[in-house]
Amino acid sequence: MTPVSRVSPVHDRIAIVGGGIIGLAVGWRLAQAGRSVDLFEKERVGQGATRAAGGMLAASAEAEPGEHALTALNRQSQALWPDFARELVATSGIDIGMRQDGILNVALTGDDLRRLRAEFGHQQRHGLPTRWLSAAELREREPCLNPGASGAIHSPGDHQVENRLAAEALRVAFTQAGGRIHEGAAVERVLVENGAVRGLHVAGTEHEAGTVLLAAGAWSGGIEGLPEAARPPVRPVKGQMLSVRMATEEPLLRHVVWAPGVYLIPRLDGRLLVGATVEERGFDTRITAGGLLSLLHSAWRALPGIEELPVEETWVGFRPGSRDDAPILGPGPVRGLVYATGHHRNGILLTPITADLVSRFILTGVVEPALRSFGVGRFVRRAA
Secondary structure, three states: OOOOOOOOOOHHHHEEEOOOOHHHHHHHHHHHHEEEEEEEEEOOOOOOOHHHHEEOOOOOOOOOOOOOHHHHHHHHHHHHHHHHHHHHHHHHOOOOOOOOEEEEEEEEEEEHHHHHHHHHHHHHHHOOOEEEHHHHHHHHHOOOOOOOOEEEEOOOOOOOHHHHOOOOOOHHHHHHHOOEEOOOOOOOEEEOOOOOEEEEEEEOEEEEEEEEOOOHHHHHHHHHOOOHHHHHHHEEEEEEEEEOOOOOOOOOOOOOOEEEEEEEEOEEEEEEEEEEOOOOOOOOOOOOOHHHHHHHHHHHHHHHHHHHEEEEEEEEEEEOOOOOOOOEEEEOOEOOOOEEEEEEHHHHOOOHHOOOOOOOHHHOOOOOHHHOOOHHHHHHHOOO
16 A cells, blocks of 8 residues: 655645754744744754853843843743753753853952942842852852952852753754754745745745744844844844863862853863853954953953963854844734744743743744733834
8 A cells, every 4th residue: 555645734834944042942842743844044053153152041140120021031941941951851862961050240349349239139129049149158169269259149040051962952852853954055035925924935945834933043134035024123243252171170160150251151071161242243253362352351350270271162153132132032913924033142041931932822823921022013113
């Protein structure tokens, strides 16, 4: 008996533009639900902003005045990460290096101390789970820090994951669930007809789909075919980073440390990540002497012993920044076009909540309350 080949109807097919951690995670959830999902990435999956990130899950340390909705979303996603990580590791067989050591935000001068006290007050007023460490308590936790460090905010619930391994694990999980990845497949145009998407134009070929998820990070706003009202206002925010090599048996640092002008992220394999500049330079891929000098000087002020460590890698990434630095999620003015972009510095942190909220919207059509503050329409209203 000849097997019957079943092809999903066009309206059931989902096409994802962008193969970073967000596109992979949403695609995984959709494929798990039995949907037909094709993901298109112009280069290789996980090699853009996802690869360049630090992997911090810093919902408390990242909290800024006036960003109450974003802080709430960050904390919801942070709470999902442990179970998300366990499921991902069990599915893929890849250890994604999740560490639950907390983050230390360190003061080196009197001015730093006053700023940090004010920040701690904001965190406490909003019920964030942080505590103040004296200089002595800080030295007990991290004895190699600058001996002049005068105090710190400890965020014990803020963690880190090895973002590059997480992306590889998601690639495996997505394909195991039946998702299809097309690498080296630059999307030339979103096909829109009568106010609805009907697919993508990729490498000279039309790919029909009833739903298109725009998850192309900093490149999301430049894809052709979108009506102006549907074009997300996302720009690249350049960041330069580097890593040095510590001794794994006696690492200089065990916690993630934020200090003035720099953050330091120790990995279990002995790497110490040093980041990151924040530059409005478009898609400028150059590593600059000034960028590295600034990072290394700030790192040396916080952790003097770093000057003895060999530099292992330098790189540039492009954070997808929206006008208000919050993500753009959910539906928009074009039927069938869905957004998961504009995550700026919180892409890794917001991966689980984005995957859940956006996949559920695609599957059910329901805009959950957590999505409502982050729709693309908030920019259209402001421009009106």
